[in-house]
Amino acid sequence: MTADTEMVGAPAPVVGIVMGSDSDWPVMREAARALEEFDIPYEADVVSAHRMPGEMIAYGQGAAARGLRVLVAGAGGAAHLPGMLASVTPLPVVGVPVPLKYLDGMDSLLSIVQMPAGVPVATVSIGGARNAGLLAARIVGTGSDELAGDVREQMVAFQAELRDQAHAKGVKLRDEVARGLD
Amino acid sequence: MTADTEMVGAPAPVVGIVMGSDSDWPVMREAARALEEFDIPYEADVVSAHRMPGEMIAYGQGAAARGLRVLVAGAGGAAHLPGMLASVTPLPVVGVPVPLKYLDGMDSLLSIVQMPAGVPVATVSIGGARNAGLLAARIVGTGSDELAGDVREQMVAFQAELRDQAHAKGVKLRDEVARGLD
Amino acid sequence: MTADTEMVGAPAPVVGIVMGSDSDWPVMREAARALEEFDIPYEADVVSAHRMPGEMIAYGQGAAARGLRVLVAGAGGAAHLPGMLASVTPLPVVGVPVPLKYLDGMDSLLSIVQMPAGVPVATVSIGGARNAGLLAARIVGTGSDELAGDVREQMVAFQAELRDQAHAKGVKLRDEVARGLD
Amino acid sequence: MTADTEMVGAPAPVVGIVMGSDSDWPVMREAARALEEFDIPYEADVVSAHRMPGEMIAYGQGAAARGLRVLVAGAGGAAHLPGMLASVTPLPVVGVPVPLKYLDGMDSLLSIVQMPAGVPVATVSIGGARNAGLLAARIVGTGSDELAGDVREQMVAFQAELRDQAHAKGVKLRDEVARGLD
Amino acid sequence: MTADTEMVGAPAPVVGIVMGSDSDWPVMREAARALEEFDIPYEADVVSAHRMPGEMIAYGQGAAARGLRVLVAGAGGAAHLPGMLASVTPLPVVGVPVPLKYLDGMDSLLSIVQMPAGVPVATVSIGGARNAGLLAARIVGTGSDELAGDVREQMVAFQAELRDQAHAKGVKLRDEVARGLD
Amino acid sequence: MTADTEMVGAPAPVVGIVMGSDSDWPVMREAARALEEFDIPYEADVVSAHRMPGEMIAYGQGAAARGLRVLVAGAGGAAHLPGMLASVTPLPVVGVPVPLKYLDGMDSLLSIVQMPAGVPVATVSIGGARNAGLLAARIVGTGSDELAGDVREQMVAFQAELRDQAHAKGVKLRDEVARGLD
Amino acid sequence: MTADTEMVGAPAPVVGIVMGSDSDWPVMREAARALEEFDIPYEADVVSAHRMPGEMIAYGQGAAARGLRVLVAGAGGAAHLPGMLASVTPLPVVGVPVPLKYLDGMDSLLSIVQMPAGVPVATVSIGGARNAGLLAARIVGTGSDELAGDVREQMVAFQAELRDQAHAKGVKLRDEVARGLD
């Protein structure tokens, strides 16, 4: 898998976004979008802990050598993918609890976050793939190469923009209230 | 591992009891005890999904060929062992949610029982290792060899004994009540 | 009931799929479908613990003698069917927590899985009838007759197919990502 | 069982207190104590849904004919006893969720209270055996015989006593506060 | 309220069905329907613990004297109505946890069932108003007057009918399965 | 922000309603409506703990000096706004748990109510913005100025109206029942 | 009760601390302690919603006229006291969920916080009586009399002291770390 997951002609990915099934993609795409906003090269793939355990382990074991710096893994229910990857790579693994039809993702959350001592997973909120991408960006930004510097700079700008958007919402709300409640 | 997990001179094990750490043994021992009551040969081992993922997968992949008919796996917290084994063996896997310090085993239960379609785990109650052993015995009893026949017979006797014990408790309680509440 | 639950002209069923009401059938049908994929003869019936307790107990008590090897029982809410059957048969009983209108099946799950020592139920995920069928197939596959051998062989092929499907999904996802996010 | 559960020489019991094991007696004894306070004759027995299902059903089926008016059933975990009894008797069944080692009785509560339409169980609080006894007393008090009249009268006095005790506690607390906090 | 809640020309009600708001009526109507099936005269009213506490207490205090034998009270969220009524009447009070927009009725259930020692509420399932009506019928049936005798007889017939309906569903399901899964 | 959040020409606001995003406004508007019913001047604004932490703290620190007497803060998920405001103002802060897409607001509730000793938040029900406004009104009504007196008087009238509305619903329900169930 | 709950010779209480039983006092005493720190006169009493409903309602109805400005009510399990008081007084009511033997106070919390629209309770954390006292102090501090002014001033000092204590803990911790981990 190592070969064809890299996008030819593109810069080598530094973040790997993986999920147990393509049905998780509508949730996990937000992680990819966040990374694109920060110009961080990434790859995305289906790597199922339960349906292709051998390849899953190979993916994790080879991730660091292929130049990946962070893995982002989404899974639902008895969500084993993030934790299993964390057990075979020294890279930080960000886990996204994907909510399924029942239990609102509480099973996914506990299956990802409650890892035993020795094997951490950086868990984000239920369905929180955008935050997973942003967390990966923050991690990439801790480095000392050019990419890291760019990301750090952009992150500061991004946070300022969050603030400005919230300000704008406040202006709009105050206006609306000034015109009276309907 | 295949070699030294078999007890030399003993009949080949048909049930494999595995757990993520020897700290699970005080809970999981009850599965072994139940199997001994039914004279079902078993092996017990530490097979950690998170600390020795390669060996864990090898254990699961080799289990059927070594003559095992059922796996019993106990794990706590983000309990991935039963599900990961189920993904690499065609054998039935019985999962025991081991309760840890917090959450009373609810995390363990959900991490084991909420498996995706395609990869079932036969989950028993929180801390229910005795029932895991009895379930393994029932499964062994579905076969058509001599061992299966013996187990079936014993299971009927076992259930009669459960009934007799409950009867005896009733007699004792009625006596106690007849003497008056303290 | 013993007579007319067998499908005349068909091979004698080895798995009995039962549920408290025909309203559970849309969920439980997936267990039947899984067994058909593995060519395992089964029967399906409404056997209510609360509405026909006498027949329910008769069903469980007669199951082994009629040649059934595994029972699959689905129930919702205060789900007593799987556990009550397990108390009157030496066969392994697979329990399916059927989600009802409220609580997302958490009540069904706990009512099925938290059985007392002595009477195990092999519990699968909430609404996980397909996995119940697959677990029954794995159990049938532990035997030493021809059916068991066939099922074991098919199970290995089934697991390879799960892997291939996941691979194909990965190819599709990588293609989609390569074309750019919408 | 019908014969020896009646206390010879005592008035025929009108309430049957049953539980799955004598280990539930320390909790369930409070139901008996409450009935004794109201001079309501009762019997107490071990009747296990899972260990003696046949006798359990016989107990429920014979209860009304033996003169019992209310059943009080305590059970823990996958607590099936109250609901199964309710399915074989037209009498009101009061269910007591007995807390076990894990989950604080939440599994017991849901297994008892979430009964399907048609088969009600009058559920009281987790570990609330005293209230189960008092509820049985209230039910006995709805009748038109002498016992019912006595119970109604005592219940009014009992409620007045609850009020007086609370008053006395208030006096004591105000005194304590007047002397200053330690 | 005592005067106009009785239906003129009708037999005096023996069950009072009350709820905090008429928005609970679509749920609580099922309790009324169950009582009508058993020809048990009832009254239904809005009695809010939080919006008309004085009248609520008066309703409870006067209930027994007006000839009511059982109260059925439905409430949602911080559901105080059943418990407050139970504190001012010696009659048995059946509580129905009404599910609101959030939490699936778990808040209603705990607010009703977890009553302190001394003041029991007979709690049924979330949204289980039909069972509340049936439980009230069982309680009425414990008496020794003509109505009680009629109800007891009907309850036995009702339970037989539940069994017959379940049987019929089984026939239908076996037919459907015999024709093959779609 | 201090300047433009005040509505020019209007009486100085005594309650500040704030929320993390304008997407909370459909919920929080009910707090504003309740205050308008009591003629209590208020302001409403977007003040995000996570997107504009500096302004959030400034808002809280300046609130008392600007004449506000109560803050009402709504937030969802990891809802930090009410607690953070409470840490920088001596005013009472009312917290409204806003339910998000998953978990029905249970995360919001716990994030708001479980404050450490020293920094209280007056938490209302999930989505309970109307009650937050009414609670703010009750608090304003504890004062000794003219506004407080007016509010106290109106609150008594408001409670009488709640009672009258409940009465009217009872009349309507009794009528409906008298005409027979459909 | 109105007469003897006032402490003779002391300033008239402005906060009423009430609880369902004196067994809640070890928790609720912290509310009293907090008020004493702010020199706010208070009274404390046992007022049980379930054991003395009539007096409970009288207490709530008379509270404002007796000069109380805030009620603090603690209760556990099906905790009805805070909500019932809130329904009969226009004063703000602070509710303290008292944890009982099971469920860690989650039942108490939901029974208190999930009040219907119209009748708010200002809920604090499970066992959070100290915060209830501090919230009452903040509410008293919103007034315009001398006591209110004193409380406001002290609250600012109190918050500064919290900060200083936290600072001191930081110094101590940094020292400890500088000496090396044990």
Place this chain on the structure above:
Amino acid sequence: MTADTEMVGAPAPVVGIVMGSDSDWPVMREAARALEEFDIPYEADVVSAHRMPGEMIAYGQGAAARGLRVLVAGAGGAAHLPGMLASVTPLPVVGVPVPLKYLDGMDSLLSIVQMPAGVPVATVSIGGARNAGLLAARIVGTGSDELAGDVREQMVAFQAELRDQAHAKGVKLRDEVARGLD
């Protein structure tokens, strides 16, 4: 604070471990221990979101400029510290849910992990401070300086050691079982 939190003479810290109170130190110390095993310089401090919000924000805002690469923040209950720090720093923040007296840390977990889009917190298990330290180490190891290289190398060795320890436990367990169950 910036000056005295650095340990004089020691290499500049790259990880900041902070907590709301020194009572969290017994839990959080495990994060420090993990970092020491990897020779990663760190600082530890009390930084309370609720008791010293100004300094908390200053700490977060200055962290990157002082050379810190990762923040590890532990908090319990309504745990706002990790999320508030994440809102004022571009660094990755690792959150440790500290369990308090009630709710087993479930409130802490949800308050930390359920962050809104835009502001991620890398959450680890309840009480999982050791994993927080290891996650910080993995993040430091993603860089390209000498420290990062050392950490990466050590992490691989650390994972091998985890495996070896698990192996050793397996040997010990197999021995114990071979000697027979007690």
